Amino acid sequence: MPHSDLHKEKRKKNLAVLAMIGAFIAIIWAVTMIRIAGAS
Amino acid sequence: MTSTLSQTSDLDIPESTVSDYYALLKPKVMSLVIFTGFAGMWVAPGFDQTHPLLAAVAMLSLAIGAGAAGAINMWFDRDIDAIMNRTKSRPIPMGKINPDEALTFGIVLSIFSVMLMGVAMNWVAAGILAFANLFYVLVYTMWLKRSTPQNIVIGGAAGAFPPMIGWAAITGDITLYPLIMFAIIFMWTPPHFWALSLFANEDYKRAKIPMMTVTAGAHKTKIQMIAYTLILLPITLAPWALGFENTLYGIVACILSGLFLISAIRVYKSNDEETDFREAKIMFGYSVFYLFALFLAIMLI
Numbered sequence: 001m002p003h004s005d006l007h008k009e010k011r012k013k014n015l016a017v018l019a020m021i022g023a024f025i026a027i028i029w030a031v032t033m034i035r036i037a038g039a040s
Numbered sequence: 041m042t043s044t045l046s047q048t049s050d051l052d053i054p055e056s057t058v059s060d061y062y063a064l065l066k067p068k069v070m071s072l073v074i075f076t077g078f079a080g081m082w083v084a085p086g087f088d089q090t091h092p093l094l095a096a097v098a099m100l101s102l103a104i105g106a107g108a109a110g111a112i113n114m115w116f117d118r119d120i121d122a123i124m125n126r127t128k129s130r131p132i133p134m135g136k137i138n139p140d141e142a143l144t145f146g147i148v149l150s151i152f153s154v155m156l157m158g159v160a161m162n163w164v165a166a167g168i169l170a171f172a173n174l175f176y177v178l179v180y181t182m183w184l185k186r187s188t189p190q191n192i193v194i195g196g197a198a199g200a201f202p203p204m205i206g207w208a209a210i211t212g213d214i215t216l217y218p219l220i221m222f223a224i225i226f227m228w229t230p231p232h233f234w235a236l237s238l239f240a241n242e243d244y245k246r247a248k249i250p251m252m253t254v255t256a257g258a259h260k261t262k263i264q265m266i267a268y269t270l271i272l273l274p275i276t277l278a279p280w281a282l283g284f285e286n287t288l289y290g291i292v293a294c295i296l297s298g299l300f301l302i303s304a305i306r307v308y309k310s311n312d313e314e315t316d317f318r319e320a321k322i323m324f325g326y327s328v329f330y331l332f333a334l335f336l337a338i339m340l341i
Binding site for chain 2: 024
């Protein structure tokens with residue numbers, strides 16, 4: 001897929017959204033693991 | 041494909057950056073919310089047995105929830121924000137963020153914060169967080185702010201919920217102590233905001249927001265400020281009087297609240313515009329320090 005100027009302009013923002021989704025998954029995973037382990 | 045992309049590039053797409061979205065979350069307000077929320081969590085029985093990561097996630101949920109409400113507030117108030125000097129450099133009036141994107145951002149984060157709080161801690165805390173967000177957006181922002189001089193008195197309740205949320209996150213219920221912390225912030229909010237509106241009065245007039253300073257004038261507002269700081273004093277002493285905190289806390293609270301009252305009296309006594317502005321700014325600055333210091337005393341003493 002060719003990279004247009006729009007892709008370049010939005011690169012930082014898209015990476016930030018990716019990081020947020022990654023962080024969300026990591027948090028849910030960590031919370032689930034702690035809950036399963038029985039911590040309050 | 042190339043022609044489609046070049047057409048898209050020609051569209052008027054705001055040049056938003058990550059920091060613009062961060063500004064949409066009202067980080068200064070968020071810091072106060074996090075701090076008072078953490079204080080509520082800290083004093084709650086059972087905090088020391090709570091997994092640190094769960095406590096951190098609870099704080100994150102609270103911060104995101106507060107930020108989300110701020111983003112929706114900025115979406116709704118974009119017309120008046122553009123008029124007021126204090127707010128005209130916010131991302132939406134500056135044209136950096138599309139209003140629809142700001143609203144979507146706020147709603148998504150709001151739902152996310154409530155879900156996260158519920159999953160990580162409990163649904164009582166999540167419910168209060170959801171209620172606080174809805175109260176801030178629907179009751180304060182959309183209804184009271186533009187319709188009554190009591191806007192920040194009633195609407196101030198939204199900002200008073202964080203210690204309750206922090207407490208409920210640990211215990212799963214609400215007792216007298218978190219209600220006292222709620223009352224402290226509730227009574228602190230009017231003099232804090234009216235100090236701001238005294239030196240930003242022209243802004244509020246231009247935006248036609250019926251702040252007390254606009255509808256009743258500076259003199260009556262100053263009297264109200266003294267009344268609220270007077271009522272606040274015994275409320276801040278309640279944790280000591282009821283045995284939740286020790287005498288040292290009582291002394292610290294008495295000094296801090298006494299100084300807050302003195303600053304309100306100084307504002308009342310100032311009678312020309314220059315000293316009015318100066319004293320109001322001093323009181324506003326002190327009010328922020330006051331709340332941080334008081335909740336620090338609740339936590340540490």
